[in-house]
Amino acid sequence: MKGLLIKDFRLMKVQKSFFILMFAVGIGQALLSEDASSAIGFPTFIVSLFAISSISYDEFDNGNAFLFSLPITRSGYVAEKYCFGIILGGGVWALSSAVIAIVSIARNTAPVMELLVSTASILPIMLILLAVMIPVQLKFGGEKSRVALLVAYGCIVVLGLAVTKAAEMLDVDLFAMLDRLPVMSLGAVIGCAVLIALLALAVSMGISLAVIKRKQF
């Protein structure tokens, strides 16, 4: 796996200027914006998605035929993509969180609790993003995956509308139902979110493995 990780990190050099720009935007947001979550979230999501781009780079010019003739396994390849995404996303998340924390402490502005919540809420979203994007990219490739994601998004919107309409027709108040749910502490909510994200990652990895094992190069 280490060899593949090195390859992907070396490929990142191609988009060096893009990442420098991302870093500058992140720093700019940290210094100028009061909104900690966007200052942490934006660079975290964008950079972690390079794991998806790296799959496109592998596929480009029939590169997979050679790549999978190297001494690697298909499951090792899939594991490496998740690791790569988590290292990138996690790394940028930690870095941008540290920058935001330093700026906040220096300014003595944001309450520590709010900052912690903003920071902690980004991580599960980033993991779920990877959990959705990696198998879609492996299955459909660069071009078709965009269409697949749009279709999936459309399906979710239609499903949401259908549920709302059905609730209206049955005279059920969904918001009142949500309000009646037992109140959870913030820590528990974040804990649950991380747990759900990890579960999503495990399911996603299973799907990716099934996809890659059926692939022909």
Next chain:
Amino acid sequence: MLEINGLVKRYGDFTLDCTMHVEKGRITGLIGQNGAGKSTAFKAVLGLISTDGGTIRIFGKEQGELTVKDRQKIGVVFADSGFSGYLTVSDIVPVLANLYTDFDKAFFLKQAKRFELPLRKKIKEFSTGMKAKLKVLTATASHAKLLLLDEPTVGLDVVARDELLELLREFMEEDEENAILISSHISSDLESLCDDLYMIHSGKIVLHEDTDVLLSDYGLLKVDERQYAGLDRQYLMRVRRGPYGYDCLTNQKRYYMENYPGIAVEKGSIDEVITMMIRGDEV
């Protein structure tokens, strides 16, 4: 070293059906036209595609049972696939060093210098010859035991081709048990390099022969109608009717030279043997 027995792969109307063996210490050639099934055979050997029948054994193991360690002993070249063009030679050195426990960095860098491969230039900016040399160098720099080379010389000029073939000879000299399976649609590449040759056409192996035998015993008889009528046909493999008579492919050239001194016998070049095996009629 490599045994392919009754391998079947179907793609629509095309069916690959082949049996081939690559022995230790030998360079085996696979020659055939574009689309004959050479790349499909290589991909099946490497487990890159599923198969519809047959068995593939490498180093005495079923293809699916090969470990990462086993795969480190196989060097691979594809004409149309390689490391990302966005990487440089310097980038792939640590990648190879971490993928192969026996990667010989000093050898790799020495050969890269010998072949004048720039270390910091993107591979996509390399010439065809430079890309081909890098691919073969990558395949040979980890003390592999078996090289699987699919059209490694395609698009190369004569000088680059010679340099590349020289690298393969050096690989064979490294260990007397090393073996190579190399494909090409250019017969001259294989004629000077291979110990034995498989000829493939429309997914089927039409001939397997030692290169020495092919060049010394195979011949093309040029006969007219009368000569053809009186010809002993037991050593004829294929016959093709031409404007002035018949072209007959034999694997016993000397027999006809001695017994039919009046007929013209031409040396059977690999190209002629292939043409006759594909276009000629069975006797």
